[in-house]
Amino acid sequence: MLPYYNGCVDSYIVRLSDTLITHDSRILLEHSDVRALGLNADDAVDLGLCSNGRRVRLLTTTPEFEVTGAYGTRTLRDLLRSAPEADFRCAARAVHLAHWDTTHQYCGSCGGKTERMAAEHARKCLSCGAVVYPRISPAIIVAVIRDGKLLLAHNARRAHGFYSVIAGFVDPGETLEECVAREVREETAVEVQNIRYMSSQPWPFPDSLMIAFICEYRSGEIEVDGSEIDHAYWCDPDNLPEVPPRPSVARSLIDWFVAHHADL
Ligand SMILES: [Zn+2]
Structure with a gap:
């Protein structure tokens, strides 16, 4: 069930195609903003x-909607780097649910039209x-650790230089620990042990939940598949290559390694 609201202030996220409308860089808009934009708050969907x-x-506008004055638009990836984390999490939830809504307008069983249910995030x-x-x-x-070094890899399908x-x-039927071992094996031919949970992060591009682990090297030598990963190596904490920006969970794992490598 959606929660009961007691004295909460309403905020609005307004979606325009694949961007969100901002007011002076704020992503959470007020009721006055909704009026100023000429939108109807009654059309809003509770998140x-x-x-x-x-x-x-x-609220979702038409693609032709014109944004003027103090209002602008930002993509979710822009907001990942610039918005306060709590605001980004709201925007992420909005975009995740909106993407699911637009891609599940028809039933996967019979092809009939679906409609949003009022009491929960579901379509019937x-x-x-x-x-x-x-x-x-x-x-x-x-994060796979071997003798105080971190296993880093470069994605062959990404043009940027990030490691x-x-x-x-x-995969279906797989535990998270089995998935960790399989992914490391498939991408680098390395076997791991002592897999421990670290943290998680919603990643709405478009609908992932990243579940972060640390583990230890057990055996094997790095051998990349060439199609998904084109280079991988054991990285020294004092000589990091270009890595993903904060606040990605990938960067959190790398930052954790740099802070704790002396104890590993
Ligand atoms: Zn159906």
């Missing part, structure tokens, strides 16, 4: 109580009654 304690509601088929819930795609991300820790989507 549930987000992490900053505000009741956040989502008007023909067969099937209920579907927002898709969340779990993916592991892992990062190993990551990959969880």
Whole structure:
């Protein structure tokens, strides 16, 4: 069930195609902003109580909507780097749910039209009654440590020069620990042990949940597959290459390694 709101202030996130409308760089808009933009607050969809304690509601404009004056637009990736974390989390939730809404307009069982349910984040088929819930795609991300060095890899499909820790989507029927071992093995031919949970991060590009681990090297020598990973190596903490920006969970793992490598 969606939570009961007691005295919460309404905030609005306004979506324009694949961007969000901002006011003086603020992503959480007030009721007065909704009026100034000529939108109707009654059209907003409740997103549930987000992490900053505000009741956040989502409005979606038409692609032709013109943004003027103090209002502008930002992509979710822009906001990842610039917005306060609590605001970004609200925007991430909004974009994740909006993406799911727009891609689940029809039933996967019978092809009938679906409609949003009022009491929870779900859609119900008007023909067969099937209920579907927002898709969340779990993916592991892992820092593999060997003698005080960190396993970093370069993604062959990315043009940028970032090196990062190993990551990959969880397969059906697989535990998170099995996924960690498989991804590291598939991408670098290295075997790992002592897998420990570290943290998690919603990653709405478009619907992932990153689950971060640390683990130890057990055996094997690095051998990359060449298609997904084109280079991997054991990185010294004093000589990091270009790595993902904060506040990604990949960067959190790398920062953790740099801070704790002496104890590893
Ligand atoms: Zn159906």
